[in-house]
Amino acid sequence: MYIKAENITKSFGGHIIFENLTVDIKAAEHLAIVGNNGCGKTTLLQLLAGVEAPDSGRIIKKKDSTIGYLHQIPFYPHHTVKDVLMEAFTTLLNIQRKMTELEQQMVATEGNLEKVLKDYGQLQEQFLQLDGYEMDSKMASVANGLGIDELLGQSFIDLSGGEKTKVMLGQILLKNPSILLLDEPTNHLDLQAIEWFEEYVRAFTGTVIVVSHDRQFMNNVVTKVIELEDGEAWTSHGNYDKYVKGKEEKVEQEFAQYEEQQKKINKMKEAIKRLRQWANEASPPNPDLYRKAKSMEKALQRIELVKKPKVEKKMNLQLEASDRSGKEVISIENVTKTFKSSLFEDVNFSVYWQDRLAIVGENGTGKSTLLKIMLGEVKPDTGKCIIGSNVKIGYLAQQFETLDDQIRLIDAFRENISMTEEEARHVLAQFLFYGYDVYKKVHDLSGGEKMRLRLAQLMQQDINLLILDEPTNHLDIESREVLEDNLQNFAGTIIAVSHDRYFLQKIFTKIAWIEQQTVTIHHGDYLWAKEKQQANVVPIQRTTKDTKSTKPAKQLTTEQQIEKIEKRMQQPYLSEQEYGKLKKQLDGLYEDWLAES
Numbered sequence: 001m002y003i004k005a006e007n008i009t010k011s012f013g014g015h016i017i018f019e020n021l022t023v024d025i026k027a028a029e030h031l032a033i034v035g036n037n038g039c040g041k042t043t044l045l046q047l048l049a050g051v052e053a054p055d056s057g058r059i060i061k062k063k064d065s066t067i068g069y070l071h072q073i074p075f076y077p078h079h080t081v082k083d084v085l086m087e088a089f090t091t092l093l094n095i096q097r098k099m100t101e102l103e104q105q106m107v108a109t110e111g112n113l114e115k116v117l118k119d120y121g122q123l124q125e126q127f128l129q130l131d132g133y134e135m136d137s138k139m140a141s142v143a144n145g146l147g148i149d150e151l152l153g154q155s156f157i158d159l160s161g162g163e164k165t166k167v168m169l170g171q172i173l174l175k176n177p178s179i180l181l182l183d184e185p186t187n188h189l190d191l192q193a194i195e196w197f198e199e200y201v202r203a204f205t206g207t208v209i210v211v212s213h214d215r216q217f218m219n220n221v222v223t224k225v226i227e228l229e230d231g232e233a234w235t236s237h238g239n240y241d242k243y244v245k246g247k248e249e250k251v252e253q254e255f256a257q258y259e260e261q262q263k264k265i266n267k268m269k270e271a272i273k274r275l276r277q278w279a280n281e282a283s284p285p286n287p288d289l290y291r292k293a294k295s296m297e298k299a300l301q302r303i304e305l306v307k308k309p310k311v312e313k314k315m316n317l318q319l320e321a322s323d324r325s326g327k328e329v330i331s332i333e334n335v336t337k338t339f340k341s342s343l344f345e346d347v348n349f350s351v352y353w354q355d356r357l358a359i360v361g362e363n364g365t366g367k368s369t370l371l372k373i374m375l376g377e378v379k380p381d382t383g384k385c386i387i388g389s390n391v392k393i394g395y396l397a398q399q400f401e402t403l404d405d406q407i408r409l410i411d412a413f414r415e416n417i418s419m420t421e422e423e424a425r426h427v428l429a430q431f432l433f434y435g436y437d438v439y440k441k442v443h444d445l446s447g448g449e450k451m452r453l454r455l456a457q458l459m460q461q462d463i464n465l466l467i468l469d470e471p472t473n474h475l476d477i478e479s480r481e482v483l484e485d486n487l488q489n490f491a492g493t494i495i496a497v498s499h500d501r502y503f504l505q506k507i508f509t510k511i512a513w514i515e516q517q518t519v520t521i522h523h524g525d526y527l528w529a530k531e532k533q534q535a536n537v538v539p540i541q542r543t544t545k546d547t548k549s550t551k552p553a554k555q556l557t558t559e560q561q562i563e564k565i566e567k568r569m570q571q572p573y574l575s576e577q578e579y580g581k582l583k584k585q586l587d588g589l590y591e592d593w594l595a596e597s
Contacts, residue, residue, distance in 0.1 A: 002027040002065065002207050003048060003179060008057035010043060017043050018231045020057070030201070030208040032218045032240065035228035036312055037476050041211045044228065045181050046071065048209065068177035073164045081167050082152040085139050088174035092132045099123050142170045145196035146189070147363065162188030173200065182210040186217050190363040191499055213477055215240050216501040230310065254309040261306045272296050315482045316430035317455055321464045321492030326389035327353050329465055329493045330374055335383035343369055347383070347519045349512065357495045358504050358526065361514030367497040368469055374495065375467060394463035396454055398470045409445065409453060410438040417460050431456040447474030464492035472500045501526060
């Protein structure tokens with residue numbers, strides 16, 4: 001045991017979340033906690049972190065273990081981003097400050113010099129053992145990996161919510177705790193940062209407990225999944241996909257057991273009924289038949305009932321394409337766009353009827369801008385975007401947009417739709433808005449509720465081109481799966497921006513990859529496109545048109561190997577032995593590269 005929730009009970013406002021729940025987590029395990037919204041995943045993390053206390057039961061953790069948990073954003077009114085990250089090294093900074101004081105004493109020859117030298121030596125040894133001289137390189141590596149290196153000099157208080165989250169995640173990683181508690185850790189991260197963080201977690205030697213809607217992240221980092229349902233925990237060994245398969249088999253088995261028992265119960269009830277009938281029809285009435293019926297009734301009462309498996313209500317989304325558009329849906333010709341800096345230059349590509357095109361790239365490369373150029377909301381600096389014939393666009397933005405966020409949900413839904421309130425309530429119920437939910441103000445809706453409302457509106461529109469900007473954000477896993485199933489069956493054209501790799505791999509067959517002001521089109525799925533993109537050696541001047549490098553293939557391969565090893569050497573969790581091994585490999589590759597040049 002490394003950390004354990006033992007017989008815990010927790011309730012909020014009279015609603016019981018857990019009752020006598022036990023979860024046992026061993027040292028170095030990497031596991032995910034999953035379950036439907038409201039099942040208590042975040043509450044369990046808060047209990048394990050000590051942020052909340054159980055009503056009864058206890059949380060046990062191994063002595064001297066330390067916890068890293070990102071649960072709220074602290075207030076740093078006068079700190080830069082670098083200051084916030086450096087707080088991870090409080091112990092080392094205190095040692096460094098004492099060493100500086102002793103150095104000043106040595107220069108001034110104040111007090112007992114022998115004692116000062118001895119104290120300084122002890123502090124220096126401690127500083128070395130704690131890797132004090134690696135503070136800056138570790139911070140730089142984490143900042144670079146999370147994509148916040150350009151924010152180091154900025155005031156923390158001026159950052160966006162997503163940027164603050166990334167900085168606090170960086171601080172936790174630099175503290176190097178023995179237990180990582182991660183609640184939706186990949187939110188606000190772009191693809192590069194997600195993959196860097198994934199590598200970090202996978203190589204992390206401590207215990208990891210994650211709550212996430214990112215299925216690919218869970219597939220890649222966890223080896224155990226605990227599902228919370230009705231206050232009980234069920235454990236599946238393996239990654240997320242293994243859990244899904246195991247869950248399906250478990251539910252099928254439970255249904256079979258439930259139905260088998262129901263058949264047995266119905267047979268017993270029918271037998272009791274017949275015995276009583278036969279006993280009454282006998283002349284005189286037969287007491288033996290009455291006794292048999294009574295005995296069977298008692299046996300029926302002693303049966304331990306198999307609980308009927310719970311099937312959660314899913315969002316009922318049915319996106320249908322209207323009349324088809326022309327063959328060429330969108331044509332981007334020689335498009336260039338610059339804001340503070342150049343986003344992309346001389347972009348040329350076309351989207352055809354029934355294409356499934358995903359636009360990917362790091363944050364700030366212009367993915368959403370490219371979508372808005374297609375929508376006509378942003379004008380390119382040069383070039384043009386041509387919309388084909390009979391194209392009817394349905395757009396799902398990242399943020400829910402309404403003129404008045406104090407408007408009620410049902411009124412926002414009916415803004416541009418001719419529908420009675422009763423009809424609207426019926427449609428909204430299919431998107432899990434029941435009863436008084438429909439009278440909530442848009443301002444008070446959660447991110448997931450706003451996304452479901454927007455999807456409900458889309459379903460009423462006459463469309464044959466779907467343009468989606470981060471559509472899986474805020475949706476739980478079941479709602480994501482419903483959306484994916486609908487998109488797979490949608491007869492029209494789909495263009496989307498997303499960081500959800502599971503979603504990208506499942507739906508899209510054409511990838512527009514934005515990198516270094518260039519949009520490269522890959523005809524294939526996300527993983528294939530990623531491999532091709534990484535294999536590309538980028539010349540100084542890049543265009544969206546096919547370019548051939550004049551470098552020999554062997555030299556290109558060596559450069560790719562060098563780049564990969566340099567990235568691995570930047571990871572903060574490498575041991576000295578691993579670092580030395582990689583350094584030796586790198587030196588050899590540089591010699592090969594020079595010989596090939």
